Amino acid sequence: MSDTFDGISMLSAIAVLTGLGIGFGALLGVVSERFKREDNPLVEQIDALLPQTQCGQCGYPGCRPYAEAINQGDALNKCPPGGEATILALADLLGREPEPLDGEAQSEATVAFIREAECIGCTKCIQACPVDAIIGAAKLMHTVIEDECTGCDLCLDPCPVDCIDMLPRSAPITQWQPVTTPAHNVIASDRPNTLGGVHVERL
């Protein structure tokens, strides 16, 4: 008697759980189709970490395409403007190992500057600029809006008369960063020898 009862209860349990499984599975399936997102939120996050210079030094036409490529598994170390900090931030986000930078790190932020006396007004740099930071018209001299320039170098190559220089970006005095001396070596053995220049060796 108890055996049959157990058998029925077991069967009913299996049936209920299977039913629940199928039901929720179907629900999840419908929901994932119904509320499908076109864009990948991870790509957005990667894109937010990139410096947005749109310079193409990574081999992709802009930061967003590179973000998509990273999401597909491309290396993290192809962004020279971002440098070490960007690689570390990306590695942290994606849980990958940070790699050394592929290429030369930029020492300081730069902006393009057009030597206006030499500009012939060919508009080639205007077409190359990824952020519309160059203004001018055909046969009229061009100039760079410093605040909008990302320092990507993309306008240098197209210029037929080489009249574009990369200059250090000027910063307002309110954004001055104090130069701080690193903390002293506070561990006694790290300090420079003080006893009259004689190094006291441990015997």
Add this chain to the structure above:
Amino acid sequence: MSSAFDFPGGIYPPQRKQRSNQAALIEAPLPSRVALPLLQHSGKPATPCVTSGDLVKVGSVIAKREGLISCDLHASISGTVMEVTATQVVIESDGKDTWQRLPAMDWHSVEPYQLLSRLNESGIVGLGGAGFPTHIKARVMEQHAIHTLVINAAECEPYITADDLTLRSYPAEVLEGAQIMAKLCAAERIIIGIEDNKPDAIEALQNALTPSLPIPIELSIIATRYPSGGERQLIKKLLNVNVPSDGLPADVGVLCHNPGTLLAILHAVRDGQPLVSRVVTLTGEAIEHPGNRWIRLGTSVREVLEQAGINLSGPNQSKLHQVIQGGPMMGTPLLTLDSPVTKLTNCLIAATLEELPPAPTEVPCIRCGECESVCPVALLPQQLHWYARAKDDDKLERYHLFDCIECGACSYVCPSHIPLVADYREAKSRIRIQRIETAKAEHARHRFEFRQARLAREEAEKKARREARQAQNRRSPTQASSSSEAIDLRGLRIAHAAAKASVKKAEKTLARVAQQDPNQSLDDLEMQLATAQENLRAAELQLAQAREQQPSKESP
């Protein structure tokens, strides 16, 4: 009312106010030359509106405010403009001291907008040390309801007695200035918060308090403790109200003003005199005649100190070690005595080596917790110290670094002599610059996206024109070619709907943000909207073209 409320922490450094509060407040002699920096306030520097060679009078505008938070600048002596650089305007005196005043105003009868425009033109900033433009603070009632105006006369830092002497010399004028500001922001009452180490100023105020004043004024004497003059600390002490961490006193209906600022407001309104001079405390052991002086803005610190009796050269040279601008706790040592007195200079301490000795060498933190018990904002200075040295910016923000008022109480009590506040200042400026960089990158991204959208739209338009031309040339539509191309009409329609939705979304965000804070820059949001519109235009073109090519399939 002696207050029962209290803020956490605080310290009791030696006062040393005796040295400068004995002499009466006097006018300093006219300087022969002034250098007026264009940035004497928080916000953007003013733009010069004079050129070298121009003749100016005292009170002539020499630089106009630029941007949202900025302040006008006026000539502080009459004479000739000698030099205009990117950072300052230099004026050589003609010795006549001729004034150019604005018309006098009776503040009882004029409209609020007239008072506001007068403040706009007078170049007044908060004279307590932060230098926030007063005309912006006066417009606070457009966004917040103010019930109490606090006169911050605590002056808690050692050495400084500028507010003390201002109140002793002009008690009625300061109270009248407070009435103007209270009327302007529709406050119901005024509270003066003053520390009990200024008995003369308290007496002067008590004599000046008459029941005939239209808005009731209450005098609240608080115990001397550093930093009770901090805006948030004083509000907590007087009203037992906590100002929220990322908010302003105006969020809790309180407005704070310094007595010196209120006096300047009265002078600007009643006499039409813009801010061209201020009260500066000259003190320190290296000075022979300490005291408070009315000093014209732009006078060089060297000249001011020499008039106060300091010997910078010769046989009986004073034992000057360093000059500190501001108080000993929060001030900054001057690198050169040629820097000018600005709107923010409330005190100059010419200290000898014995008076303010340099801090001993820093040794490791022993985690004693002294700093934590004196912090008036109830932060954890020790943790902040570790994270600041490790440049762990996320942790710093989580531990509310930006709530630090840089009062220096933690550095003062630290037994290891760690310059904690210097660490915090550096970390703050680093994080601030990082935020600016992030905003810049975000801005570049929007511009890039806009460009991409524009190029796509132009491409679509070009294609549409080409198709139209071809269709006209052919006249006989060759159905075969178009039907063989598998045009994804459904996909295009979805893309079109998505583009429409994103335009609507961008419009909504823009409208919402613009309503919330009209002063904010909306460039990026406008750019996003333009990008969405470009995308929509391109999608429309593509869709129209596809429909033209497949007229049969379009109608179901």
